[in-house]
Amino acid sequence: MLSATVLPAQDAKKPNAQMGPRPVAQNLDNPSGIAVHGETGHIFVAEHRGVLRLFKQEEKKGYSRKMQVARYPSDVYGKGPMYDIGPLGVALLGTDHLVVGDGSRPDGEELVRVYEIAVEAPEKPTPEKKAAFTLGPITAGDASAKGEGNYYGVAVTKDAIFxxxxxxxxxxxxxxxxxNNGKPGKLEPFIATKEAVSVDAPCAITVNAAGDLVVGQMGEISVPGDSLVCVYDPSTGKLKKSYETGLSDIVGLAYSPNGKLYAVDFSWIDTSKGALYELTMDGDKCSARKIVDLDKPTSLAFDTNGTLLVTVFGTAEEGSDKKPGKVLRIGKGMLK
Incomplete structure (x- = not known):
């Protein structure tokens, strides 16, 4: 294994009220995945009930929402805190297809589905089963003792869906x-990350400027500080680099338009320590600079203006019947 050392995380500067995270969408039920359409700027969010589509209102500030994909089953994930989950990860395939990773079924039954999407948000959502392509399931067998599931992170290159x-x-x-000509083939196990780096649970995944897969290895949710960031060749699956980060549970990774790498740490063992970090790799070392504390962050993506969007589970307000999940907007000024 190619390993690297970690530098201590630096504390965040305290943001002022104008710079702090602002909600783009609220009343979300355990949002876990986010993707932004590069042409329309529409925001796709996976949450327990389905996949939402957010788009700017024409006559006033803010975003409207429509359900893009609905009628998912429901499953539960977690140790200690337990969370209802449905679809988990989302990514765009070209301009007219949305890839959705499933978490709503038992292991060995879960799927990765690809849906056609139009330029405008739909009046009625697409039923979950009405996909253009259904990939999987990967059932129990030699490659996977229980079968595969909880497809948390999704990334797309010109050659494959991961x-x-x-x-x-x-x-x-x-x-x-x-x-093959934009159409996905069979879904198959590709990289056994636990065998490569001896740490559990790949969750976050993105693609760097060189086209390599950059993966957040969450590690054991009961062990603090064990998360890795690993770089893999997308063609061969070979591990190119593994960095210790000092973070506990990296569940989201994204590159900014200027090439900086950002991560969100859910921090299962102590969710009061959930936060957004900037990660910097220098040779064999990785340093983590805290940007802002967040309430159970789960995924992140940059919009077409270079503004960072982060999903959070949040914490329910006492006496409120609203769901605590949100999409937060974090301005460029906070990232400096």
Whole structure:
């Protein structure tokens, strides 16, 4: 294994009220994945009930919302705190297809589905089963003792769809479906990350400027500070680099338009320590600079203006019947 050392996390500067995170969408039920359309700027959010589509209102500030994909089953995830989950990860395939990683079924039954999307938000949502392409399931067998599921992170390159999976914990699979003329092939286990780095649970996944897969290895949720960031060749699956980060549970990774890498740490063992970080790799070392504390952050993406959007589970207000999940906007000024 190619390993690297970690530098201590630096504390965040206290943001002023004008710079602090602002809600773009509220009343969300455990949002866990986010993707932004590069042409329309529409925001796709996976949450317990389905996939939402957020788009700017024409006559006033703020965003409207429509359900893009609905009618998912429901499952539960967690140790200690337990959370209702449905679809988990989302990514765009070209301009007219949305890839959705499933978490709503038992391991061995979960799927990665690809849906056609129009330029405008739909009047009625697409039923979950009415996908253009259904990938999987990966059932129990030689490659996976229990079968695969909880496709938390999704990334798309010109050659393939990749998803992180949390089925067989002894393997820690990243799964892959190759693309042929834009159409996905069979979903198959590709990289056994646990065997490569001896740390559990790949969750976050993105692609760097060189085209490599950059993966957040969450680690054990009961162990603080064990998360890794690993770099893999997308063609061969070979581990190119592994960095210790000092963070506890990296569940989201994204590159800014100027090439900086950001991560969100859910911090299962102490969710009061959830936060957004800037990660900097220098040779064999990784340093983590805290940007802002967040209430159970789960995913992140940059919009077409270079503004960072982060999903959070949040904490329910006492006496409120609203769901605590949000999409937060974090301005460029906070990231400096």
């Amino acid at each position: 998803a992180t999976a949390n089925g067989d914990d002894t393997k820690g699979w990243i799964v892959r479906a190759k693309l």
